[in-house]
Amino acid sequence: MSDSLQLVLQQSVEDVLEKMFFIRSLGDAEEGPGLAEGEVAAHLAFDGEPSGSLTLRVTRAAARSISADFLGTEEEDLSPQQVGEVVCELANMICGSVLSRIESAVTFRLAQPELGEGGEREEPAGVSARHSVEIGGGNVTVAIRTESLTVQHSYAGAGTV
Amino acid sequence: MAYRILIVDDSPAMRAFVRRVIDVSGFDASLCLEAANGREALDLLEKEWVDAILTDINMPAMDGEELLRRLAADEVLRSVPTIVISTDATSSRIERLLSLGARGYVTKPFAPEDLRAELERTLGEVHV
Numbered sequence: 454m455s456d457s458l459q460l461v462l463q464q465s466v467e468d469v470l471e472k473m474f475f476i477r478s479l480g481d482a483e484e485g486p487g488l489a490e491g492e493v494a495a496h497l498a499f500d501g502e503p504s505g506s507l508t509l510r511v512t513r514a515a516a517r518s519i520s521a522d523f524l525g526t527e528e529e530d531l532s533p534q535q536v537g538e539v540v541c542e543l544a545n546m547i548c549g550s551v552l553s554r555i556e557s558a559v560t561f562r563l564a565q566p567e568l569g570e571g572g573e574r575e576e577p578a579g580v581s582a583r584h585s586v587e588i589g590g591g592n593v594t595v596a597i598r599t600e601s602l603t604v605q606h607s608y609a610g611a612g613t614v
Numbered sequence: 615m616a617y618r619i620l621i622v623d624d625s626p627a628m629r630a631f632v633r634r635v636i637d638v639s640g641f642d643a644s645l646c647l648e649a650a651n652g653r654e655a656l657d658l659l660e661k662e663w664v665d666a667i668l669t670d671i672n673m674p675a676m677d678g679e680e681l682l683r684r685l686a687a688d689e690v691l692r693s694v695p696t697i698v699i700s701t702d703a704t705s706s707r708i709e710r711l712l713s714l715g716a717r718g719y720v721t722k723p724f725a726p727e728d729l730r731a732e733l734e735r736t737l738g739e740v741h742v
Contacts, residue, residue, distance in 0.1 A: 472723035473631070523627060525634045538627040545625070546722045549701020553721070560707045563672055565624075 458555070458582040458599065465550035466584050466595055473546060474522045482585040482592040493537070494569045495544035499552060501561030505581070505599035507551070509544040512591025516540050519588065541566035547595055615640055617737055618662075620647045622655045622669035622681065623699070632668060632699065632729070639730035652676030656684055659691055666737055667696040668729075671711070682714040695736045699729070 470476045493516045498506045511519070520539040521528045544566045552561045578598075585594040619636060623629045629648050637643035647662060649655035653676040655667070667685075671678035678698060685691045697718035698711050708719050718732045 469723040472725050520627075524630050535627065538625060542625050542627045542631075546701055549703075550723060553701065553703035560704050560710075561702065563701065565674070 458551075458597070459584065461551055461554045462547075462582045462584045462595060462597055465547050465554060466586060466593065469543065469546045469550055470519075470586070470588065470593070474519050474543070476519060476522060476588050478586040478588060480587050482587040482594070493540050495537075495541045495566045496569065497541075497544055497548055497566040498564045499548060499561055500564075501552065503555075503599040505597060507544060507548040507595065507597045509540065509547065510594045510596075511540060511543075515588055515591035515593060518590040519543065519593075537568045541568060543593075544595075548597070551597060615737075616642050616645065617665040618645045618647065619733075620649065620655060620658065620662075620664040620667045622649045622652065622667060622673070622678070624650050624670065624673040626650075628670065628699075635726045635729050636733075638726060639733065641733070650675075652678060652681030652684070655681055659694075664694060666733065667694055668699055668733075669696060671698060671700045671702060671707075679711065679714060682711065682716055686715040697732055697736055699724070 467478055470478060491513050492510045493513055494508060494510045496506060496508045498504075516536050516539070517528045517531060520531050520536045523539050523542075524531070524535065545563060548563055580596045581599045583594065583596040585592050619641065621629050621632050623632070633643050633646050633648075636646060647658060647664060649658050651673040652669070655669070656676070669678045669681055678700070682696060685694065685696060692715065695717040696715065697720060698716045699720045699722060700707070701722045703721040711719060717736045720729050720732050
């Protein structure tokens with residue numbers, strides 16, 4: 454895995470959670486590549502320079518907690534559809550944030566996120582970077598697979614990831 | 615502040631979040647209108663007047679770029695200030711959208727005060 458892409462992914466996950474969900478990470482978590490029982494996952498592909506895909510996995514309890522924060526409502530008032538929409542939006546924002554940080558000039562296009570549960574949505578093979586954080590109610594894990602690219606931004610340094 | 619704001623986004627969750635930010639920013643969120651894509655927004659604008667439009671870019675049916683082109687081509691609607699809210703912060707995309715007529719650009723993720731400031735700036739330019 455690339456250290457620079459790993460750093461960008463970490464920054465993006467924490468930035469999106471803090472600004473849009475008002476959640477501060479409780480620390481890094483250890484997560485493997487497999488989708489565990491009781492997790493919700495969202496997957497989206499992207500085209501540009503680079504192309505690739507991103508998979509976000511979150512425990513069901515954490516998904517309900519972040520959905521309540523995002524929508525400003527109580528967890529018991531949330532429908533499964535609302536939780537799914539928020540998980541997809543979270544994946545969309547993290548993916549856009551990562552790509553904006555590694556591409557200073559080239560436009561990218563994100564596909565619509567797709568939702569899966571309990572083994573329906575595994576991480577893609579050949580993951581380039583993965584980051585897991587602990588939040589209230591469980592963990593959020595994001596894995597990204599990219600084709601080769603040259604990192605252009607200053608804080609990640611130049612290199613191929 | 616009694617402004618009528620149209621929120622255009624294919625994500626119901628994002629529309630709800632933006633409406634919430636508008637509410638806590640001191641605007642009257644009950645006056646907000648919503649559309650799920652550019653086509654729905656144009657249909658709605660045939661019947662309703664709004665003071666500002668907040669639009670996503672990546673949407674099915676009609677995306678935000680096409681919506682900006684249609685608004686710019688309309689003698690009446692071109693005067694409605696439009697702010698783009700997008701995950702895409704690449705310089706080429708921002709420059710293109712501003713050249714198409716967008717008055718402001720807010721990159722996701724954003725802090726609520728960022729959207730509030732952009733709304734106040736844009737509406738202030740129009741309603742001085």
